[in-house]
Amino acid sequence: MPLQLFKLLLLLLLFKCLKAESPQCFHFTWIGPYDNKTNIVKESCDARVGDFNEIPCEMPLVVTPNDTVPNVKALWKNETLNREHYLCQMSPGYSCVKYSYIFKGGIQNITYMCAKVNNSNGCYRETQSTGMQVEACVCTSKLGLIPCNCSPTTQSQQILGWVIVLLSAFIVLK
Numbered sequence: 789m790p791l792q793l794f795k796l797l798l799l800l801l802l803f804k805c806l807k808a809e810s811p812q813c814f815h816f817t818w819i820g821p822y823d824n825k826t827n828i829v830k831e832s833c834d835a836r837v838g839d840f841n842e843i844p845c846e847m848p849l850v851v852t853p854n855d856t857v858p859n860v861k862a863l864w865k866n867e868t869l870n871r872e873h874y875l876c877q878m879s880p881g882y883s884c885v886k887y888s889y890i891f892k893g894g895i896q897n898i899t900y901m902c903a904k905v906n907n908s909n910g911c912y913r914e915t916q917s918t919g920m921q922v923e924a925c926v927c928t929s930k931l932g933l934i935p936c937n938c939s940p941t942t943q944s945q946q947i948l949g950w951v952i953v954l955l956s957a958f959i960v961l962k
């Protein structure tokens with residue numbers, strides 16, 4: 789009997805270890821300034837950006853009071869909130885990405901996600917012909933710590949080529 793129990797315990801432990809998580813990334817889209825906040829429930833990525841294009845969008849969609857950029861550190865610390873809802877598992881081969889649209893210095897929207905990218909860590913900016921800037925910051929989270937795609941949008945760093953965010957962007961079920 790004790791042996792059985794021991795086995796069971798071992799199994800449980802193993803299960804816990806297996807389940808025990810990869811590092812995590814934030815995972816949602818802040819849609820930017822948005823007038824009617826109660827209307828957000830009716831919004832979806834499909835409705836906003838459609839299916840077959842390069843624009844990243846990850847459910848859930850998020851709005852903020854006063855339309856300020858999301859305070860992800862507060863989100864991470866907030867214990868009343870179901871934060872798993874805003875996180876994805878950074879599986880092997882994946883990175884955390886923070887993808888921002890910026891126009892004349894103003895951040896239009898931000899998408900946080902787990903994605904496969906073949907660039908190394910860092911921030912990459914591209915200015916489109918319309919003047920819209922797109923910034924992708926790539927990083928690698930550490931287990932148990934706040935996801936690395938939490939840093940504020942940067943003082944522009946290297947302007948290096950372009951990130952190929954494979955938009956098979958992986959919506960992880962916890």
Ligand SMILES: *[C@@H]1O[C@H](CO)[C@@H](O)[C@H](O)[C@H]1NC(C)=O
Pocket residue numbers: 824826827830
């Ligand atoms: C805001 O959104 C709600 C929910 O969709 C809708 O019922 C309401 O009419 C909207 N208000 C305005 C001012 O558009």
Ligand SMILES: *[C@@H]1O[C@H](CO)[C@@H](O)[C@H](O)[C@H]1NC(C)=O
Pocket residue numbers: 817819836837843844845889896897920
């Ligand atoms: C973010 O802003 C850009 C530029 O205005 C827009 O093209 C894109 O659709 C927006 N993304 C989302 C998810 O709303």
Ligand SMILES: *[C@@H]1O[C@H](CO)[C@@H](O)[C@H](O)[C@H]1NC(C)=O
Pocket residue numbers: 853854856
């Ligand atoms: C929103 O703006 C008002 C007025 O500027 C300020 O009093 C309030 O603290 C702000 N709320 C948040 C959540 O930042």
Ligand SMILES: *[C@@H]1O[C@H](CO)[C@@H](O)[C@H](O)[C@H]1NC(C)=O
Pocket residue numbers: 862866867868869
């Ligand atoms: C945590 O999130 C809840 C729900 O959004 C919010 O009402 C509360 O003010 C947040 N708490 C902190 C400490 O930010």
Ligand SMILES: *[C@@H]1O[C@H](CO)[C@@H](O)[C@H](O)[C@H]1NC(C)=O
Pocket residue numbers: 906907952
């Ligand atoms: C990233 O992928 C592109 C296209 O597949 C390839 O041309 C490029 O060499 C790759 N870059 C790196 C750093 O692997």
